[in-house]
Amino acid sequence: MWRAEAEGLRMRLGGAPDAVPRPGEGLVGEFRLREGESHDVVLELSAGPVSEPLDADALWRATEQEWRRVVPDCSRLVAPRDARHAYAVLRGLTSVSGGMVAAATTSLPERANTGRNYDYRFAWLRDQCYAGLAVAAHGPHPLADDAVRFVAERILEDGDGVRPAYTVDGRPVGGDRSLRLPGYPGGSDHVGNDAGAQFQLDTFGEALQLFAAAAAHDRLTKDAERAAAVAVDVVERRWLRPDAGLWELEDRWWTHSRLSVVCGLRRMAQVLPGGAGRRCDALADTVLRETRRRCLRPDGRWRRAADDDGAEAALLVPMARGCAFGDDGGAATRAHIESRLGEDGYLYRFEHPGEPLGDAEGAFLLCGFTMALATHRHGDRVGAFRWFERTRAACGPPGLFAEEYDVRQRQLRGNLPQAFVHATMLEAAVRLAGASTLP
Structure with missing residues (x-):
């Protein structure tokens, strides 16, 4: 057994008794296996002393048993094997604190040599809400409780200063910096992420929807109820302020951010008693009225932002959640998004001026699954399955989804596994099967 210690960390390595330490190389060993042979090497990292033997067979059995316990049966869903896999991915990305990293990797570029490579090994509150809502649609599983707990703790702790992203143990994310390493070709x-300091209004709308989903399962904790009240207070004070939006761009009056807040307020109004519920309804009316004035075109289609008439796939998210706003022309908005941003069965986020779709970035898989959900909400079951199946095909051999997919080169782009893609895939599998436990 090889042992090593560093500050706050202990290591044990079993299964390499003939390895030798070499200066400048570390621990070096060689295995030669004949056909049919197998050999286990077990590496253990821990924060404290441990004494259990590193028995590979026992560890494999315990691992398989634990995964069977934490991943629910998905046999009634559309694409049941992939749905169960998506749930397992979300569970694997979630730490013991309840924080779920947006992806497990850093610096896998969206486009080579363009500077568009980021560190996603942090817990984005919005992404965590997407995952919690997807899991809650399937049932009141512990993974949804983890999302509620982590999001509630951040809102209660930071209030108006809530950040879009945190470390998995709830600390602020450091700014973007580079290491003296070559990185991916x-x-x-890159380490850190500058988006951790942005103001993103839609985060509060998604948090309210998550808390409402918990209440629908009778799992809204006292802390989450207090966090919901804090979120409503923040929305009331700051909804008129420009924000960075879902795509973390420049501060503008993004339509999606306001509609997300309206959706969250409406959902909470349905579960909060008395004056608290009436307050949510009244605030939702106020936000929607001004958003319609600024962002709804005369032909009934939503603008991308108050100062931008372009198509915006983020507008599909409230539709996917089943949030209808009267005469908002949701069908017209969805049709416009499909005509402007759809290509070969895949969907892009928005148009880049002067560049054809696919040149500036890949198809955004979150958008494809969200289009499937929105299309299903509008009663087009066949169209919803087309979007679902086409987007589901954009995974690598391990069945993992990245953030983007290069349609022409048939390549994954960006960090993986991307949590919010697996979350929307799971939710689509639930809702297209008619198995949702939420409205």
Whole structure:
């Protein structure tokens, strides 16, 4: 057994008794296996002392048993094997604190040599809400409780200063910096993320929807109820302020951010008693009225932002959640998004001026699954399955989804596994099967 210690960390390595330490190389060993042979090497990292033997067979059995316990049966869903896999991915990305990283990797570039490579090994509150809502649609599983707990703790702790992203144990994310490492080909090695300091209004709308989903399952904790009240207070004070939006761009009056807030307020109004519920309804009316004035075109289609008439796939998210706003022309908005941003059965986020779709970035898989959900909400079951199946095909051999997919080169782009893609895939599998436990 090889043992090592560093500050706050202990290591044990079993199964390599003949390895030798070499200066400048570390621990070096060689295995030669004949056909049919197998050999287990077990590496253990821990924060404290441990004494259990590193028995590979026992560890494999315990691992398989634990995964069978934490991943629910998905046999009634559309694409049951992939749905169960998506749930397992979300569970694997979630830490013991309840924080779920947006992806497990850093610096896998969206486009080679363009500087568009980021560190996603942090817990984005919005992404965590997407995952919690997807899991809650399937049932009141512990993974949804984890999302509620982590999001509630951040809102209660930071209030108006809530950040879009945190470390998995709830600390602020550091700014973007590079290490003296080569990084992935076409990219560089980035640590940290500047988006951690942005104001993103839609985060509060998604949090309210998550808390309402918990209440629908009778699992809204006292802390989450207090966090919902804090979120409503923040929305009331700051909804008129420009924000960075879902795509973390420049501060503008993004339509999606306001509609997300309206959706969250409406959902909470349905579960909060008395004056608290009436307050949510009244605030939703106020936000929607001004958003319609600024962002709804005379032909009934939503603008991308108050100052931008372009198509915007983020507008599909409230539709996917089943949030109808009267005469908002949701069908017209969805049709416009499909005509402007759809290509070969895949969907892009928005148009880049002067560049054809697919040149500036890949198809955004979150958008494809969200289009499937929105299309299903509008009663087009066949169209919803087309979007679902086409987007589901954009995974790598391990069945993992990245953030983007290069349709022409048939390649994954960006960090993986991307949590919010697996979350929307799971939710689509639930809702297209008619198995949702939420409205």
